[in-house]
Amino acid sequence: MARVRLNDIARICGVDISTVSRAIRGDNRVKPATRDKIQQIAEKIGYLPNLLARNLAGGTTRTIWLILPSLDANVDHRFVRSASHQANESDYTLFVALHDSDSFGALASNTSEHYELILERAVQGTTDGVVIIPRRGRDDSKLLGQIERMNLPLVFLDNYTESLQCPIVTTENVDAAAELARRAVASGATGIVILFGGLNPVDEARRAGAQRAVEEAGVPFCFERDVPRQLRSLGPSVAVLGSSQSSSILPFLTKHSAKLLRHRLIFGVFDDWIGEPSPADKVIVAVQDCDRMAREAVDRLIALIERRKQRNRRLRKIPVREFREQTAMVAYGRPVATD
């Protein structure tokens, strides 16, 4: 009733265990007749290899981990899907681990320091390499530095930390945010509120891009902290540019709703917008090319694992996939500021 091992098959077939090992894995250095017989027997008595033993002996798990904060957003699903697909292409299996303390993990635990647990486990021989989407707004260099020191191949996806030397795959954020700003102006914005900036390198790049474009267009703008004082100077039609609907636009909206609703509004965000543009007339969305990003990240990781030479630069920027514009279906009869 115990599990079937190579040994059992070897005894039944009257061959050596190493022959069985080869036959099972389809190694061609074994006579077709013996191979067939062995495979048949193996199938019949329900042999399944012990992955632990196989990986320990082979020194590789053919497994990579994708570690990300959560699966809340649609982009997360896209990252996961494409990464997993790409891993399979190279005959690797992708595991997903979530590290958001508000959420739970594939390696779940209710301690607040869940992230450490996952990373620790990752370097304990359970995986060959790691693709990480780091936490926004927190500096993980210490933790991740340890991974690097343990020689566990590591690639950043989307967001990243400056101090490490591992490859980074991210969006061409400067250009994307600039285009977002330009489109807002083209849609009639008389002033811009830039919510980007400060959180992390990605957010900072977006701020730079948006600011440059706005300055070039000669349109008045301000950052969030200046809104109470400078909102009036932005004119009747205000575009609000932020990284995401849920984490930047909506909080901003609830905080400043009283003043904002006297203006015509345009929102500019990354990734996606759920539901109607309301209270804006229009939403402009910069859709990141998650599929391509994930594929590239996985490819780089596997190259690292297999010690293939990487001819590309460390920082790889993928252009945004497309810009979507959505106009309100329902016209809301709101007064427009005329000051």
Next chain:
Amino acid sequence: MARVRLNDIARICGVDISTVSRAIRGDNRVKPATRDKIQQIAEKIGYLPNLLARNLAGGTTRTIWLILPSLDANVDHRFVRSASHQANESDYTLFVALHDSDSFGALASNTSEHYELILERAVQGTTDGVVIIPRRGRDDSKLLGQIERMNLPLVFLDNYTESLQCPIVTTENVDAAAELARRAVASGATGIVILFGGLNPVDEARRAGAQRAVEEAGVPFCFERDVPRQLRSLGPSVAVLGSSQSSSILPFLTKHSAKLLRHRLIFGVFDDWIGEPSPADKVIVAVQDCDRMAREAVDRLIALIERRKQRNRRLRKIPVREFREQTAMVAYGRPVATD
């Protein structure tokens, strides 16, 4: 630059590798002085145990898997959270694997037969046991039977397959559905549409419970297939009882909206209702006790793994945690059928 092994520490400390092994794990059969010294060195040179080797030698991974279709619904998150917590209580780590082909997996793959892959991997020595929430409406007995034959401890959670002998933790569905029906009648329903039934044991239990309660109340009712003919006989106020908002109520609604909207509506569902009751006046929700279910399932699994005697019955039914009733905030001026 290679990874530190027990061997390295042994050489440095001038003791045997087995002593190091004991010291690292806090075994008390080692002199405190030696233990401290060893642990100090280990810490210093960054030793981390190789989990593969440890598990192979120990014959256990202290790991269990929770395999479920997806994380779409809120209940899924609750299951995961509580299961993970309970696993940690017993010093196990919980891994989550998703097997819905429309979704992706923790063990991700884009083949349609993802589920097999996950289950296959599970029996390959990577985990000590499995809690499974099976797919609705599909018979997995063949696949899962194989798991049972491989002697991998297995517990069903929520939904289940009759043919296997493993423990099942589910909701007291008969009673819950009956109470749902009773509350619908108490809320003024003159007739009931029962959407439960046919999909799986859970759904079937709910059908039985709802039907019994409705018959006892002497209120006319019908199943989905009879709606076109019998809707009129249900009177002006119709309660629609189904397992979930997204997978039973909404499809039903879109299919029969023309006729339905001439009635006053009440919805009865399990788990949760998102948004307004509209187009119903009222929604009654039977909230399953996911936390308790998950905890109990994990406990049973661990007992199975550790071969503790199970004194409980095979089928464990947890009562619903609570019933919520939500009335429409906005009164929709819809005509009510009077025939």
Next chain:
DNA sequence: TTGTACGCGTTATCAA
């Protein structure tokens, strides 16, 4: 084409 023998990193069983 097949078998021998060793290694993977750790735990566990004996003796000492």
Next chain:
DNA sequence: TTGATAACGCGTACAA
């Protein structure tokens, strides 16, 4: 309290 040695199940040079 320690150390030698055998597992754990499999992969793989090397030899035959």
